[in-house]
Amino acid sequence: MKYFIKILFAVFTIFAFNSLAFAEEKIPVFPTTPVEVYTIYTSLAVFWLAIIGLIVVIKMKLKEIERIQKLGIDKEDANAPLLD
Amino acid sequence: MIWLKCKNWIEERYDIAELKKLAKSKLVPQHHYDFLYYTGGITLFLFILQFITGMLLAFYYIPHVDFAYESIIDIVTKINMGWFFRGVHHWGAQLCIVFVFIHLFGTLLVKSYRKPREFLWVTGFILLVISIFFGLSGYLMLWDERAFAAVRVATGGAGNLPVIGSFIKIFLRGGTDVTGDTLTRFYAFHVAILPVLSLLLIGLHVLLVQYHGMSVPVSVEKKQKEGEPFFPNVFYKDMMIWLIVLGIVVTLAIFLPPEIGNKADALAPPPEGIKPEWYFLFMLETLKLFPGTIYGFNGETIAIVCVTIGIIFFFLIPFIDRKSNKGQKSHLFTIIAVIYVIYFITMTLVGFLS
Numbered sequence: 240m241k242y243f244i245k246i247l248f249a250v251f252t253i254f255a256f257n258s259l260a261f262a263e264e265k266i267p268v269f270p271t272t273p274v275e276v277y278t279i280y281t282s283l284a285v286f287w288l289a290i291i292g293l294i295v296v297i298k299m300k301l302k303e304i305e306r307i308q309k310l311g312i313d314k315e316d317a318n319a320p321l322l323d
Numbered sequence: 324m325i326w327l328k329c330k331n332w333i334e335e336r337y338d339i340a341e342l343k344k345l346a347k348s349k350l351v352p353q354h355h356y357d358f359l360y361y362t363g364g365i366t367l368f369l370f371i372l373q374f375i376t377g378m379l380l381a382f383y384y385i386p387h388v389d390f391a392y393e394s395i396i397d398i399v400t401k402i403n404m405g406w407f408f409r410g411v412h413h414w415g416a417q418l419c420i421v422f423v424f425i426h427l428f429g430t431l432l433v434k435s436y437r438k439p440r441e442f443l444w445v446t447g448f449i450l451l452v453i454s455i456f457f458g459l460s461g462y463l464m465l466w467d468e469r470a471f472a473a474v475r476v477a478t479g480g481a482g483n484l485p486v487i488g489s490f491i492k493i494f495l496r497g498g499t500d501v502t503g504d505t506l507t508r509f510y511a512f513h514v515a516i517l518p519v520l521s522l523l524l525i526g527l528h529v530l531l532v533q534y535h536g537m538s539v540p541v542s543v544e545k546k547q548k549e550g551e552p553f554f555p556n557v558f559y560k561d562m563m564i565w566l567i568v569l570g571i572v573v574t575l576a577i578f579l580p581p582e583i584g585n586k587a588d589a590l591a592p593p594p595e596g597i598k599p600e601w602y603f604l605f606m607l608e609t610l611k612l613f614p615g616t617i618y619g620f621n622g623e624t625i626a627i628v629c630v631t632i633g634i635i636f637f638f639l640i641p642f643i644d645r646k647s648n649k650g651q652k653s654h655l656f657t658i659i660a661v662i663y664v665i666y667f668i669t670m671t672l673v674g675f676l677s
Contacts, residue, residue: 268399268406268580283577290570294563301559308552 343554349533350550351557354543359429363532364561365568366426369419370525372572373457374518376412380405384464386510388503391466392586399583410576416458418572420602423454424667431660435538436641438648443535444641446528453521455602460513462600463506471587473599474509475501480606483627500589541652604674605667606630637663 270276307313333339351360383402385394398405427447430436436444463474478501482492497504539547551557584594599607613626636643640660646653 266396266399266583268410268583269577270406279577283574286573287570290566293566297559297563301556304555304559308556 346554347552349536349553351553352537352539352547352550354539354547356429356433356540356543359426359433359435360537360557361561361564362422362426362429365564366419366422367525367529368565368568369415369422369572370521372415372569373412373419376408376415377514377518379408380412381514386464386507388466388506391464391506392583395465395583406580407576410580411572412461413581414572414575414579416461417601418568420454420458423451424602427451428660428664428667431637431640431663432657433538433540434644434647434653434656435540436647437538437541437644437650438641440531440535440538441641443528443531445638446524446531448638450521450524450528453517453524457513457517457521458600458602460509460517463501463509464513465583466506466587467584468587468591468594469584469597471501471589472593472597474505475593476597476599477603478505480610480623480627483621483624484631485624485628488627502589541647541650598674601671601675605670608670608674608677 270279304313351357380398383394383398383405385391395409398409400406430444430447459474459477462470464470478492478495481495482488484491493499495505495508496502497508598604609630610623610626613622613629615622617625640656641648644653644656647656
C-alpha cells in the first residue's frame with residue numbers, strides 16, 4: 240500500500256508539471272463562471288470525502304474479515320448437523 | 324424480497340455456490356513485491372473507465388474533417404459535463420498507458436514472464452502496443468495543429484522502416500499524407516478495431532492469469548508467506564486502490580483540463596516546440612542521437628531499425644532468458660531489465676525537459 244501511494248503521487252506530480260508546461264489558454268476547456276467553478280470545486284471536495292469514506296468502510300470490513308479468518312471460523316464445518 | 328427471488332431464480336439455473344467457492348479458494352501469494360499485482364488491476368480499471376467515457380464522447384463526436392474539431396469544442400463548451408468526460412477520458416488514457424508500462428516493467432524486473440507464462444507476456448506486450456495506438460489514434464480525433472503534426476511525424480517515422488515502412492505509412496494514413504481519410508481511418512481504429520482487439524486480449528490475459536496463477540519471483544519463492552484469498556481480501560484492496568485512482572483521474576480532469584489548439588491546417592507550418600505524446604519521447608530522443616548520415620546510409624532509418632531491434636529483443640526476452648525458465652536467478656536479464664527501465668525513463672525525461 241505504501242509503495243502504491245508513492246507511485247501514485249509520483250505519477251500525479253509528473254503529469255501535473257507536464258501539463259502546466261504546455262498550458263495555452265485558447266479555447267475555454269473549463270467552465271468560466273464563478274458559480275460553476277465554485278460548484279465544481281465543492282463537488283470535487285464531496286467526491287473525495289465520499290472516496291475516503293468508502294475506503295474507511297472497506298478497510299473496516301477487510302479488518303473484520305481478516306480477524307474472522309485468523310480465528311478460523313470462516314470455513315464451513317462439514318460435520319455440522321443440518322437444522323430444518 | 325425481490326432481491327431474494329432474483330437470487331433464487333439465478334441459483335436454480337446456475338451453480339453460483341461453486342463459483343463463490345472457486346473465488347475463495349484462489350490464493351494470491353504474499354511477498355515483498357506483491358504490490359506489483361495491483362498494477363494489472365489498475366490498468367484493467369482504467370481500460371473500463373476509458374470504454375465508458377469513450378462511449379459517452381462518441382455520442383457527440385463527428386468523425387469528419389470539417390466537423391471533428393468543431394464537435395470537440397461543442398462537447399467542451401456546450402454539452403452538459405462534456406468538458407469533464409473529455410478530461411476524464413484524456414487523463415484516464417494517460418494514466419492507463421503509465422500503468423501498462425509500470426505493469427510491464429514490473430513483470431520484466433521480477434521475471435514473471437518465465438516458463439510457463441510466456442504467452443501472458445506476449446498478450447501483455449500486444450496490449451501495450453494497442454494502448455499506445457489507442458493513444459495516437461485518439462490524439463488525432465482532436466484534429467488540432469498539434470495532433471495533426473504529431474500524427475504526421477509518428478506515421479512518417481514508421482514510414483522510415485525498411486521494406487514494410489512505406490506500406491505501414493500508407494495503410495495508417497489512408498494515403499500519402501495525413502488527411503480526412505486518416506481521421507476516418509483512425510476513428511475506425513479507435514472505436515471499433517482496437518476496442519474489439521483489446522477486449523479479446525484482456526479476456527485472454529485475465530484467463531491466463533487464472534490458469535497459471537500469480538507468479539512469484541525466484542528470489543522470494545522460499546520467503547513468501549501463506550497466500551491471501553483473492554475474494555474478498557485482495558478484491559477489497561483492489562477496490563480501495565481503484566477508488567484512489569478514480570479520484571486522481573477526476574482531480575486531474577478538473578485541475579488540468581486538456582487544452583485544444585488551433586484547427587489543423589495541412590498547408591500551415593507545424594507549431595513551434597512541438598513534441599509527440601510522452602510515450603514516444605524516448606524514441607524521438609533516440610533518433611536525435613544519430614547523425615543525418617552514417618557511412619552513406621540514412622541516419623534516421625538506421626535509428627529506427629535500432630529501436631525496432633531493441634523492441635523485438637524486449638518482446639523476445641521470455642524466450643531468450645533460459646536461466647529464469649529453469650527457475651534460477653538470472654542476473655544478466657535483471658541488468659538488461661534495469662537498463663531498459665533506466666533508458667526509457669531517462670530519455671522520456673530528456674525529451675520532456677529539452
